[in-house]
Amino acid sequence: MSRSLAVVGAGPAGLAAAHALAGSGVAVTVFEKSRGVSGRAATRWRDAPGPDGEPFRWRFDHGAQYLSPDADSRAAGLVRSLGGVVDVEGAVWPFDDDGRLRPDRARAEPGLRWTWPDGMADLGRRLRDATPGLDLRNGARVTRLVREGGAWTVETDDGHAGTFDAVLLTPPAPQTAGLLRESDVGGADGEALARALGGAGYRSQFTVAWGITAPLDRPGAFYALVNADEHGGRGGGHDVAWLAFESDKPNRAPDGAHIVLAQMSDAWTQAHYDDAQADVVAAAAEAVADLVGPLPGPAWTDTQRWRYSLPDGAADADALEAAAAHGLFFAGDYTAGKGRVHLALEEGLAAADRVRAWAG
Structure with a gap:
C-alpha cells in the first residue's frame, strides 16, 4: 500500500x-x-559592472559557505551523485578574540570543502x-x-x-x-x-557583503578567517565570527574584483538587529578593518539577517x-x-x- x-x-x-x-x-x-x-x-546575485566597466553577475553565498562532509559519508555520496561540485581552495586561518590572526593554528588537512559555480x-x-x-x-x-x-x-x-x-x-x-x-x-x-x-537554542547572525572593484590586499595567503580559538574552541569574543574572500570561489566576481563577506557574532547581531542597513554595513566594516585593514569604497553592499542561524x-x-x-x-x-x-x-x-x- x-x-x-x-x-x-x-x-x-x-x-x-x-x-x-x-x-x-x-x-x-x-x-x-x-x-x-x-x-x-543560500546564494544571491547582483548585476553590476566589473573593474573594466563590463556588466557581470556577481554571486555570493550569504548563508552556508560550503559543504564539508566526510569523504565516505552518505552526504558526500549524495552530493557526488548530483554533479557539478567544485572545491573551495585556500586556507582558513583562526583569529583570537583580540583580532590577532593565527595562521599557526590553521588545519593542515582541511578535508572536503565543496560548492557549485552558481553558488550553494x-x-x-x-x-x-x-x-x-x-x-x-x-x-x-x-x-x-x-x-x-x-x-x-x-x-x-x-x-x-x-x-x-x-x-x-x-x-x-x-x-x-x-x-x-x-x-x-x-x-x-x-x-x-x-x-x-x-x-x-539558536544564535542569530548578520551577513554583510561588499563588492569591491578597487585593488585590495589581504594580510596573508588565506581564503577566510574564523573566530574559533577561544571559548572552548567556539570563539565569539570578536564582533566578526567569519570573514571570507568570497571572490576566491569560482564564478563569483569579475577579474580584478573582490567580494568580502562577513558573518557577524551573535552578540553583535543582537545589538544591531533592528538597525538600518547602511548603519549595519558601516559598523560591520569597522569590525572587519580590525582584522584586514580598511576596505576600499565598495561598488555595492548587501546584508542578510538570520534569526535562527546556528544551533x-x-x-x-x-x-x-x-x-x-x-x-x-x-x-x-x-x-x-x-x-x-x-x-x-x-x-x-x-x-x-x-x-x-x-x-x-
Whole structure:
C-alpha cells in the first residue's frame, strides 16, 4: 500500500529526505514558505559592472559557505551523485578574540570543502530536479497540523492543503515548536514535543557583503578567517565570527574584483538587529578593518539577517523519535546539534530511513 508524506521545509534536510524516498512507494509533498529552495544554503546575485566597466553577475553565498562532509559519508555520496561540485581552495586561518590572526593554528588537512559555480543554492535546485515525482509547493507556509483518524491534515496560510499519512518537520527548532503548539497532534502530545525541541537554542547572525572593484590586499595567503580559538574552541569574543574572500570561489566576481563577506557574532547581531542597513554595513566594516585593514569604497553592499542561524545544541532525540509511532518525524540542524549543511543532509537521509521503516 502506498503512503503519503508531507515535508515542511525545502532546505537540505527536507529535500534530502524527499530524494531518498523517491521510488519507495511513499508519495512526497514538500511545503516551502519561500519562493526558492535550499534554506541557509543560500546564494544571491547582483548585476553590476566589473573593474573594466563590463556588466557581470556577481554571486555570493550569504548563508552556508560550503559543504564539508566526510569523504565516505552518505552526504558526500549524495552530493557526488548530483554533479557539478567544485572545491573551495585556500586556507582558513583562526583569529583570537583580540583580532590577532593565527595562521599557526590553521588545519593542515582541511578535508572536503565543496560548492557549485552558481553558488550553494544549487544544492537545493539539484536535489529538487533529481527527485522524480516530487510535489513541491513554494509560497506555502504551514500554519497548523491536525491529527485525526490516523491521518494528518496540513493547513497553510492560504487554506486547507491536504491530508497525509505522515509529516516530516524540518524548519529550525523554535519555528517547529511554534507550529506544534498551534496544532492538534492527537496522541503525539505537541506540548511535550515542543519542550523537547527547546534544547536546541539558536544564535542569530548578520551577513554583510561588499563588492569591491578597487585593488585590495589581504594580510596573508588565506581564503577566510574564523573566530574559533577561544571559548572552548567556539570563539565569539570578536564582533566578526567569519570573514571570507568570497571572490576566491569560482564564478563569483569579475577579474580584478573582490567580494568580502562577513558573518557577524551573535552578540553583535543582537545589538544591531533592528538597525538600518547602511548603519549595519558601516559598523560591520569597522569590525572587519580590525582584522584586514580598511576596505576600499565598495561598488555595492548587501546584508542578510538570520534569526535562527546556528544551533547551540540538539533537541531531545528520544522524545522526537517516539513521535514516529504517530507518523510524525523530525530532521534538521536541531537533530544534528550543529549547523552544518552536510549534517542536515545526513539527518534528512536518516529521517527517510525512519519513514521507510514506518511505512513498511
